């Protein structure tokens with residue numbers, strides 16, 4: 001029997017990350033799930049305590065999950081898969097008039113209209129499960145933003161269902177592992193996406209437009225582009241890019257060869273495109 005793959009994800013149990021990790025794990029013969037209390041800790045579990053980590057990378061409304069993108073700059077990891085799951089929240093409370101609301105930092109942005117109606121302080125947490133735990137431990141009138149799928153086993157004085165600002169709320173997750181472990185073989189009939197980072201090591205006017213022109217010239221379609229501050233000085237940014245295609249496609253190879261003449265490029269991985277029909 002093959003040894004079980006150790007999958008790290010955000011805990012305690014009940015997070016959307018756990019749902020994503022379980023969905024990812026369906027393709028593995030054997031796995032064990034390990035929970036960590038913050039996204040940074042999930043990624044740090046690689047490689048000693050986990051083989052694969054499943055983390056959120058983008059919410060359809062809130063955009064990219066910055067701590068995850070920033071980890072890729074500091075510590076190269078390989079993205080091996082992506083999956084998207086629907087995200088629905090409720091506001092639950094132990095009192096009709098809560099004096100504070102526990103909300104995970106990404107969840108807060110997805111439920112801003114509902115939260116602003118309560119006009120009480122928001123206490124940021126590291127996960128949606130932690131929000132629920134803190135509410136259960138609270139001796140004061142409090143509320144929490146919690147995943148709809150966690151409501152079952154609990155009873156509350158006050159519940160408001162479906163509080164996301166946009167009805168169609170979804171978060172995209174990636175499965176990552178240490179780079180260079182095994183070659184990801186390209187499967188025929190699979191539509192791929194590739195993630196990469198352009199490291200701004202020689203800042204100059206027109207840096208971004210030059211790179212975009214290279215992608216355009218080779219007809220490489222970009223599906224995401226975010227800039228993240230380098231933390232070195234104002235005005236200096238790294239670029240996280242996702243594009244259609246596999247890193248071995250001739251167009252992507254040619255584009256990256258040209259871009260690498262000017263800036264460092266880190267290819268984070270090519271993986272099946274979850275959005276492809």
Ligand SMILES: O=C(O)C(=O)C[C@]1(C(=O)O)C=C[C@@H](O)C=C1
Pocket residue numbers: 010014015016017018056059065087104106107126127128129147171
């Ligand atoms: O706290 C959770 O339930 C998570 O899995 C984290 C997370 C995130 O950080 O994006 C995942 C999905 C939602 O977008 C909100 C929170």
